[in-house]
Amino acid sequence: MSRIDDLIKQLCPAGVPFKALGEVGTIRRGKRFVKSDVVDAGAPCIHYGEIYTQYGISASESFSFLSREHASRLRSASHGDVIIASAGETVEDIGKAVAWHGNEDVVIHDACYAFRSPLDYKYVAHILQTDAFRDQARPLISSSKISSISTQNLAKVFIPVPPLDVQREVVSILDSFASLEAELRGNLEAELHARRRQHAFYRD
Numbered sequence: 001m002s003r004i005d006d007l008i009k010q011l012c013p014a015g016v017p018f019k020a021l022g023e024v025g026t027i028r029r030g031k032r033f034v035k036s037d038v039v040d041a042g043a044p045c046i047h048y049g050e051i052y053t054q055y056g057i058s059a060s061e062s063f064s065f066l067s068r069e070h071a072s073r074l075r076s077a078s079h080g081d082v083i084i085a086s087a088g089e090t091v092e093d094i095g096k097a098v099a100w101h102g103n104e105d106v107v108i109h110d111a112c113y114a115f116r117s118p119l120d121y122k123y124v125a126h127i128l129q130t131d132a133f134r135d136q137a138r139p140l141i142s143s144s145k146i147s148s149i150s151t152q153n154l155a156k157v158f159i160p161v162p163p164l165d166v167q168r169e170v171v172s173i174l175d176s177f178a179s180l181e182a183e184l185r186g187n188l189e190a191e192l193h194a195r196r197r198q199h200a201f202y203r204d
Contacts, residue, residue, distance in 0.1 A: 022155025025117025030108030043071030048111035058099040076105035077114035087111035087148040123167035
């Protein structure tokens with residue numbers, strides 16, 4: 001039996017409760033800005049498209065910035081918030097999430113939501129990547145040229161809400177797998193690069 005099983009048995013003898021996102025936290029939409037607004041330095045910002053291409057499960061620094069003056073008119077996520085993509089080219093894009101643990105607030109695009117709750121924010125970000133979340137969200141997504149989910153519909157999706165000790169243990173295990181995966185990927189890429197150089201040497 002794993003430590004998670006032990007904790008659940010100890011802390012949740014009746015089973016892990018499921019609650020709607022709107023029941024356990026608040027969901028706040030960002031405000032629109034465009035790529036031409038992005039500058040080299042200033043207030044950190046996250047455009048919804050970057051969530052798919054630039055970010056992993058958590059972040060403390062942004063890849064893009066807005067002028068401080070412009071940022072002051074927009075909406076931001078704070079340390080401990082989960083930034084959720086609310087739109088994308090495919091249904092599978094919806095719900096991709098980043099747990100923000102930066103010391104500075106980060107401006108979010110209007111195709112993003114900031115979810116704030118007492119839950120472990122990295123736990124929430126992990127849960128939003130599961131098939132169980134996607135299966136619930138799929139019927140609630142509107143699709144045309146761009147797929148999107150409304151604040152009201154996102155709030156209806158249920159997630160498991162175990163005690164914080166269980167949430168943190170889940171995060172610890174998943175983070176260790178992510179670190180191992182990154183290490184293996186780095187080693188494989190280095191090995192592949194070496195083999196390509198060797199191949200080029202003998203080919204030449």
